[in-house]
Amino acid sequence: xxKFYLPLLLxxxxxxxxxxxxxxxxxxxxxWIVVPHWLxxxxxxVTIFYDKENTYNSIIHxxxxxxxxxxxxxxxxxxxxxIYAITIYSIHELKKILHTxxxxxxxxTIIAVGIADIGIYFIYFFIGAIELFWKEYLMIRLIPxxxxxxxxxxxxxxxxxxxxVKWTIERFDRENGIK
Numbered sequence: 638x639x640k641f642y643l644p645l646l647l648x649x650x651x652x653x654x655x656x657x658x659x660x661x662x663x664x665x666x667x668x669w670i671v672v673p674h675w676l677x678x679x680x681x682x683v684t685i686f687y688d689k690e691n692t693y694n695s696i697i698h699x700x701x702x703x704x705x706x707x708x709x710x711x712x713x714x715x716x717x718x719x720i721y722a723i724t725i726y727s728i729h730e731l732k733k734i735l736h737t738x739x740x741x742x743x744x745x746t747i748i749a750v751g752i753a754d755i756g757i758y759f760i761y762f763f764i765g766a767i768e769l770f771w772k773e774y775l776m777i778r779l780i781p782x783x784x785x786x787x788x789x790x791x792x793x794x795x796x797x798x799x800x801x802v803k804w805t806i807e808r809f810d811r812e813n814g815i816k
Contacts, residue, residue, distance in 0.1 A: 669781040686801040699725040720756040
């Protein structure tokens with residue numbers, strides 16, 4: 638039953654990403670374009686606290702849920718799938734170098750959201766789906782998106798980390814036959 642909790646949580650975040658900004662007052666957002674990358678933030682935490690060095694659950698989830706984002710929210714298939722998979726793979730490799738603590742998790746989240754959003758911007762810019770130039774994009778979309786996703790990270794980190802560590806211990810014990 639536990640192996641369904643993570644995909645279910647990711648599915649809930651997929652749905653919430655689409656309606657999150659509808660609940661904020663327009664006066665708070667203004668002219669900014671805020672993109673909630675909550676799924677990506679959770680996948681970063683899964684990469685850091687759930688995956689081991691030789692497991693790639695977060696990358697598989699990034700591919701599947703990136704494709705779902707493409708199907709549900711965008712007109713171009715494969716952009717989110719590709720960017721999320723590459724981003725999570727990069728974080729997975731960075732995790733091997735850095736120690737896992739709060740500040741490293743925050744730094745990796747900032748890096749992941751930055752890489753993903755810039756990658757999505759460049760792909761959409763080159764295919765002509767977006768017409769924001771770099772300076773406008775930086776001020777109107779990237780900085781507000783980073784701030785919003787950092788706030789989401791700060792809110793969910795204590796709860797999610799505890800659960801992911803617990804699930805990892807239970808999975809590791811079950812795989813080694815320890816009860």
